[in-house]
Amino acid sequence: MTQDSTGSTASTEALGGTVNTGGEQQPTTASPLDAAWLRQQLVAEGPYSRLRVVEAVDSTNLQLSRAAGEPGFAETWPHLSVLTAEEQTGATGRLGRGWSSPPRTSLSTSVVLRPGRDGVDPTRQLPWISLVAGLSLVEVLRERHGIPAQLKWPNDVHIDGRKISGILAVLAPVPAGAAGGVTVVLGIGINVLLRAEDLPTPTSTSVLLELDRLGEGRASAAGAGSPDLATLRTEVLAALLERLAQNLADLEGVAARGSVRDSALGARVQEVMDTLGQEVRVELPGGGAESGTAVGLQDDGSLQVEVTRRRSAPEAPWEAVEGSAVQRRRPFSAGDVIHLRRAQA
Known part of the structure; x- marks a missing residue:
């Protein structure tokens, strides 16, 4: 894996843009992420080392990649640290395509990973990190929400051709003299509360719209600030990060033993890849x-x-x-x- 060589095309067309209200960006009434609950579930009681929620950032991946070249980054952002933003304004996808996320309607999240931290050769893990992230989201959408998500190579998640998520894993710079193997910044963008009028193309979708297609009526009967949607982004993020940590631990073990493709984990990736x-x-x-x-x-x-x-x-x-x-x-x-x-x- 080389920098910008894996992950999906997280483009403006796929992950939305500013909220479409006659050409002007309007503030959203959607609820913020429940940062305290996320930290309790994922850090205090879970496998993660750190979780930081910020209001707005140009790109969670770029912010972490810039910081990665500075001394002390490994201590400040250890393995399985998370940065997530309520709004992302200037991200760049796998093929250099820009995209942004409307405030409090999407999930824009990056996870710091150190696959070589224990002295194990990470070579076999690296090409599969983004694929495993896509698998994790597909499994969460299917199991928790009944959404028939599929994985499109390299790492777009979509439903019948409608893109709901893009993923990008990059190798971060390492300060001179630093030890502990490589650092990967894994970025995941998910459309959650975008409504049909917010989407820039017919080939985009969101969790909200897919729930509506399944008959829950949320997209047509409730606005983004409705009480029954207040916790949806928080729930999706927590479930995704929990499953991601499990699958990444599985990846580490499988890669240390042999072929990832021929393992049960590799079979799961291929099974959901249409x-x-x-x-x-x-x-x-x-x-x-x-x-x-x-x-x-x-x-x-x-x-x-x-x-x-x-x-x-x-x-x-x-x-x-x-x-x-x-x-x-x-x-x-x-x-x-x-x-x-x-x-x-």
């Missing part, structure tokens, strides 16, 4: 693209695609790829993956 078996187009960082069927994951978490066509640039014509199915299989560790109908491939 990219597998899909016709996809992979838009590459250099401007080219390749199209084919996503057939599996590699040991390093990369997506294996049975490529049928490719183009060298956006304006270049598509060319057929020759060879047997096995010869045409290629792993992708970076790129914007687009699920296709066969007619679009």
